[in-house]
Amino acid sequence: MPRRRHWHELPDEVRRQVEHHSGTIHAAYSIPIGASCELAAVLDTDTGRIFCKGGDSDGPSAWLYRNEARVNPHLPDVVPRLRWAIEEEGWLLLGFEYAAGRHPDLGPGSPDLLPVAQLLSALNCQLTPAPPIPVQRFADRWRDLIAPELVDGDTLLHTDLTPRNFLLADRLRLVDWSSPAGGAAWIDTAFMLVRLIRAGHKPAAAEAWARQIPAWAQASDEVVNAFADGLVRLWERKQQAAPGPHHEPLLDAARQWQAYRSGANSR
Incomplete structure (x- = not known):
């Protein structure tokens, strides 16, 4: 930092x-x-x-x-x-x-969850196909974490969906587009889903929330399972390279989701 x-x-x-x-x-x-x-x-x-x-x-x-x-x-x-x-x-x-606002509450039962889902759905529509600007392909960014064809696509993605990058006032806004990538439309929802698990949702409940977003609802089990595995590997590497108080909770959330996807937890 x-x-x-x-x-x-x-x-x-x-x-x-x-x-x-x-x-x-x-x-x-x-x-x-x-x-x-x-x-x-x-x-x-x-x-x-x-x-x-x-x-x-x-x-x-x-x-x-x-x-x-x-x-x-x-x-x-x-x-x-x-x-x-x-x-x-x-x-x-x-x-x-300048955009005023508070960061949304992602906890179970929060009324802020609906506008987050609505915003992600709208962005998927507005940024597919991606604008004609050079950005890194998500498949290249994750080339050693997942098979490239599973995450390739023509949507401009944010990829850093931390609660602090959302500002909620009269409407919800999304800031800090410093890590954009081109890839499959469901990827930002997958990142957000893990944030919900970190905020206290069970993986099944987080996935039920995600199904409101059409791009996610259309993603196959194969690609989602592979993404969950890759996310765990990513956060394990980050925690090993630079241990920090915010890494461990995200790694734990990713592991919960991976276990749910693999059927280790009852559904």
Whole structure:
């Protein structure tokens, strides 16, 4: 995780460039948690509130910022619009339309589960076929975890469906499209399903929720079983490479789902 920087720590010329795009900045509020970037701040400007994030233009996360800047113009309006991108004095910053809201509750019985399912269904329709922009194929990303043909497809996927990337106010919005991929339409629902298990759902209940989403309902047992196996291997590797408090619960959720898919648990 990069060290979080504050607005006043940026070079003067970088801040001047932001004001050139946004007008005078009257206040800046750092966001201490959530986004894994060097700078994450809400800016009160002459043109309204802006969410600004970014970091070292040559750093290990720079490709993520460039990914997001490239795909944002092609995404539906549930995704906050990118207003500007600047690269100055070793910094790469993105300025987005500010979206207020809380993170949804994914626990059993939550009323937030329906809008999450509705959003995933809508995105599947709106992003299939995928916009004509270069993104990594999900089959390449998972090439040593699953047979490529099982996850290949022509849908633009988000792939990082953590609760913090959803913002719920008058409607549900999905932010942080820094890890997009092209693949089968049901994949984002599979990632979300594991988040539901982590939030306390039994695997059978999580799958019942997922069946609201047409792309998931059409996925075969073969591809879903293979995905569940691959997800367990992925989280095992992450936990071994960089043990962290958030890895173990996700690995446990993935293992619960894998066991359910294999019939180890009663249905």
